[in-house]
Amino acid sequence: MLYGYVLKLARKNMLRHRLRTGLTLAGIAIAIVSFGLLRTVVDSWYAGAELGSSGRLITRSEASLSFPLPATYSERIRKVPGVRSVTFANWFGGIYIDEKNFFAQFAVDAQSYFDLYPEFRVAPAELADFKRDRRGAIVGRKLAKKYGWKVGDQVPLRGTIYPGNWSFTIRGIYQGADDKTDENQFLMHWHYVNETIKALLPSLADKVGVFIVDIRDPAQAAAVSAAIDSSFKNSLAETRTETQKAFQLGFIAMVDTILLAIQTVAYVVVLIIMAVMANTMAMAARERMREYATLKALGFSDGFVSLLIFGESLALSLAGGLLGILLTFPAAASFFRATRDLFVVFEVRPETVLLQLGSAVLIGLCAALAPALNSRRIRIVDGLRAVT
Amino acid sequence: MSAPLGSGLSLAYVARNLIARKLTTLLTAAGMALVVFVFATVLMMAEGLRQTLGGTGSYNNLVIIRQGSQTEVQSTITREQANMVESLPGLASGAGGQARITREVLVLVNMPRKDGKGLANVVVRGTTPVGIEMRPQVKITAGSLFRPGSSEVVVGSAMARGKVGLKIGDRLSFGLREWTVVGVFDAGGSGFDSEIWGDSEQMMQAFRRQAYSSLVVGLRDAGSYALFDEALQRQPQLKLDTKREVQFYADQSENLANFISILGQTITIIFSLGAIIGAMITMYASVANRTREIGTLRALGFRRGNIVMAFLQEAMLLGLVAGVFGLIAAAFMQRVEISTTNVQTFSEVVFRLILTPGIVVEVLLFSVLMGVLGGVLPAVRASRLEIVDALRSV
Numbered sequence: 001m002l003y004g005y006v007l008k009l010a011r012k013n014m015l016r017h018r019l020r021t022g023l024t025l026a027g028i029a030i031a032i033v034s035f036g037l038l039r040t041v042v043d044s045w046y047a048g049a050e051l052g053s054s055g056r057l058i059t060r061s062e063a064s065l066s067f068p069l070p071a072t073y074s075e076r077i078r079k080v081p082g083v084r085s086v087t088f089a090n091w092f093g094g095i096y097i098d099e100k101n102f103f104a105q106f107a108v109d110a111q112s113y114f115d116l117y118p119e120f121r122v123a124p125a126e127l128a129d130f131k132r133d134r135r136g137a138i139v140g141r142k143l144a145k146k147y148g149w150k151v152g153d154q155v156p157l158r159g160t161i162y163p164g165n166w167s168f169t170i171r172g173i174y175q176g177a178d179d180k181t182d183e184n185q186f187l188m189h190w191h192y193v194n195e196t197i198k199a200l201l202p203s204l205a206d207k208v209g210v211f212i213v214d215i216r217d218p219a220q221a222a223a224v225s226a227a228i229d230s231s232f233k234n235s236l237a238e239t240r241t242e243t244q245k246a247f248q249l250g251f252i253a254m255v256d257t258i259l260l261a262i263q264t265v266a267y268v269v270v271l272i273i274m275a276v277m278a279n280t281m282a283m284a285a286r287e288r289m290r291e292y293a294t295l296k297a298l299g300f301s302d303g304f305v306s307l308l309i310f311g312e313s314l315a316l317s318l319a320g321g322l323l324g325i326l327l328t329f330p331a332a333a334s335f336f337r338a339t340r341d342l343f344v345v346f347e348v349r350p351e352t353v354l355l356q357l358g359s360a361v362l363i364g365l366c367a368a369l370a371p372a373l374n375s376r377r378i379r380i381v382d383g384l385r386a387v388t
Numbered sequence: 389m390s391a392p393l394g395s396g397l398s399l400a401y402v403a404r405n406l407i408a409r410k411l412t413t414l415l416t417a418a419g420m421a422l423v424v425f426v427f428a429t430v431l432m433m434a435e436g437l438r439q440t441l442g443g444t445g446s447y448n449n450l451v452i453i454r455q456g457s458q459t460e461v462q463s464t465i466t467r468e469q470a471n472m473v474e475s476l477p478g479l480a481s482g483a484g485g486q487a488r489i490t491r492e493v494l495v496l497v498n499m500p501r502k503d504g505k506g507l508a509n510v511v512v513r514g515t516t517p518v519g520i521e522m523r524p525q526v527k528i529t530a531g532s533l534f535r536p537g538s539s540e541v542v543v544g545s546a547m548a549r550g551k552v553g554l555k556i557g558d559r560l561s562f563g564l565r566e567w568t569v570v571g572v573f574d575a576g577g578s579g580f581d582s583e584i585w586g587d588s589e590q591m592m593q594a595f596r597r598q599a600y601s602s603l604v605v606g607l608r609d610a611g612s613y614a615l616f617d618e619a620l621q622r623q624p625q626l627k628l629d630t631k632r633e634v635q636f637y638a639d640q641s642e643n644l645a646n647f648i649s650i651l652g653q654t655i656t657i658i659f660s661l662g663a664i665i666g667a668m669i670t671m672y673a674s675v676a677n678r679t680r681e682i683g684t685l686r687a688l689g690f691r692r693g694n695i696v697m698a699f700l701q702e703a704m705l706l707g708l709v710a711g712v713f714g715l716i717a718a719a720f721m722q723r724v725e726i727s728t729t730n731v732q733t734f735s736e737v738v739f740r741l742i743l744t745p746g747i748v749v750e751v752l753l754f755s756v757l758m759g760v761l762g763g764v765l766p767a768v769r770a771s772r773l774e775i776v777d778a779l780r781s782v
Contacts, residue, residue, distance in 0.1 A: 020672065236564065249506070253501075255728060268426055276415070276662060283412060
């Protein structure tokens with residue numbers, strides 16, 4: 001009963017200064033949307049690492065990824081107990097026309113690579129074509145769409161690691177098994193690249209960037225990793241084996257300072273809007289000091305007056321917050337469209353929505369704090385005398 | 389009829405209006421100051437990165453890498469190529485009469501970060517005594533230089549301070565060898581501070597490399613670049629790219645600096661909407677509270693233009709106050725050092741946030757602009773009030 005009455009009064013009060021209320025609502029909505037978007041950016045960055053089969057291990061050089069491993073390791077890894085199959089890939093790092101056109105290019109073992117990546121779906125005929133054509137390539141659906149490539153097109157790449165001008169014929173386009181699969185990769189034959197480079201730069205030949213290892217039992221990942229690494233201990237090229245997830249998290253850890261900055265900034269926007277909202281409430285309360293004094297003179301308690309202020313503040317911040325949450329979804333969708341190449345998935349998580357809601361409540365509570373305390377402190381006589 | 393006061397309302401009048409409502413002014417300015425703080429921090433970050441990498445090396449040194457390889461890590465240069473480059477004209481000569489050239493090896497080595505979060509890709513540079521001479525900004529600040537032909541290394545000051553945190557006496561194992569840290573060098577806040585330096589030939593042996601990564605040559609004088617470049621072009625079989633050392637490292641920070649700027653500016657623009665709304669609310673209230681006052685001023689002969697200017701000035705002053713406070717807070721951020729991976733070279737780079745006069749001006753203009761944008765609509769409303777209505781209002 002009492003709360004219904006307070007709510008009714010809060011609504012009436014909000015409508016007294018429509019312009020101010022509208023502006024405050026807009027401000028809160030913008031803040032809640034940006035808070036949600038920034039959090040989703042950080043989440044999506046990590047989400048990329050969550051993907052991928054847990055049954056796959058990545059073996060690379062102990063020193064760092066910039067050191068390749070001998071291609072002959074493939075057979076030795078295959079013999080480690082628990083290993084089902086092995087394939088390998090090399091970062092190609094070519095430039096397509098201009099440096100701005102960046103996409104991942106891997107020289108892979110054409111015979112085995114797609115067996116280990118069942119989530120890359122290629123039509124059997126296209127895969128067979130690719131295996132036959134040593135200068136062929138298979139590209140992801142999104143990448144093909146971006147540059148308008150079709151099967152049969154020639155793609156020129158300027159080598160940075162492997163010098164020279166290269167040309168590949170697209171033999172197939174792969175589709176992700178679900179929308180969480182990266183469809184932006186360009187895959188070519190490792191054997192072709194290797195033989196071409198052998199004549200040019202023998203020091204780069206017969207080398208592999210990473211081995212991808214499929215294991216029988218994902219629960220044995222740690223044991224198999226250790227077994228692989230120990231078999232190359234004290235050799236010229238020691239290895240570091242970890243699950244695909246750990247490997248990808250390693251990449252993310254490199255830019256975690258930037259992610260931390262984005263996360264911090266997400267909370268700053270809440271502070272900014274808290275100041276704006278507090279200002280609105282302070283103004284409203286100052287204008288109504290006489291009314292509050294009147295209410296108190298009529299016998300309403302201090303608590304009731306505080307309740308009025310908190311009610312109005314919370315109603316306003318929650319309305320803005322809900323508007324912001326609703327707008328977050330279309331905003332996230334268009335943000336994803338604009339930055340398609342950066343993220344594999346871009347989903348607003350339920351925790352984000354909860355945090356948005358929590359922020360809205362916090363904004364409302366903090367904004368009402370000062371005016372509510374003030375209304376308690378002021379004496380009826382002074383309140384009635386107050387001028388605005 | 390002309391206004392009695394041709395110059396409009398005085399600035400003191402404007403300023404007093406802000407002071408009259410302390411809490412409102414304070415809250416609005418606080419919101420705007422936070423936006424200014426974010427904006428300034430982002431600019432300082434991009435600037436710090438540019439200055440760190442842009443200040444690396446000397447103008448009269450040239451970096452030579454394999455054609456198209458873009459970074460030193462991806463490049464390979466054979467001994468024969470190096471010998472041919474050495475004989476080209478335009479190079480400065482050292483003490484012994486031979487050309488000033490250093491043959492360097494660059495590798496990335498994983499080192500654990502002290503905060504336990506993953507591995508950093510640290511640049512390990514194999515260099516020569518000539519190479520150190522050619523970078524006069526490099527000074528040993530603790531311990532000693534590595535002895536040529538030994539497994540000793542010196543670490544850049546940022547590697548000693550930052551997340552990697554190496555100390556003299558530490559043993560590093562890479563390339564199947566143990567390397568001892570014997571000294572710390574300071575390269576004046578440049579990109580070299582994020583590197584580890586050792587003996588070039590020792591690194592070649594440890595990593596079983598037949599080829600160098602890059603050559604750095606000293607030009608005889610500022611004008612010799614054309615001479616040298618022309619001679620290099622006449623040897624097409626060399627297939628090498630040259631760049632002035634300063635430019636070479638500046639280009640390597642381009643992507644990351646741009647990324648930080650774009651991300652930061654997008655965020656700032658969205659945030660500033662919130663702050664502008666805050667300013668607008670305050671200014672509308674300021675107009676509403678002073679309706680009678682405005683009527684009186686108009687009755688005294690002040691023109692509509694004077695009223696608009698007075699309110700705009702008030703909003704600008706609000707923005708300026710916020711800007712100053714935001715900048716003061718941002719100035720403290722200069723103590724912050726950022727350690728992250730340069731996506732272009734894939735290596736760890738440590739840089740400090742830097743506040744320049746250019747950033748100060750840009751940030752203050754931005755904050756005044758926020759004030760103007762927030763104040764323009766309320767100011768117009770104030771000027772539209774009819775004298776009679778305004779005077780009658782309660």
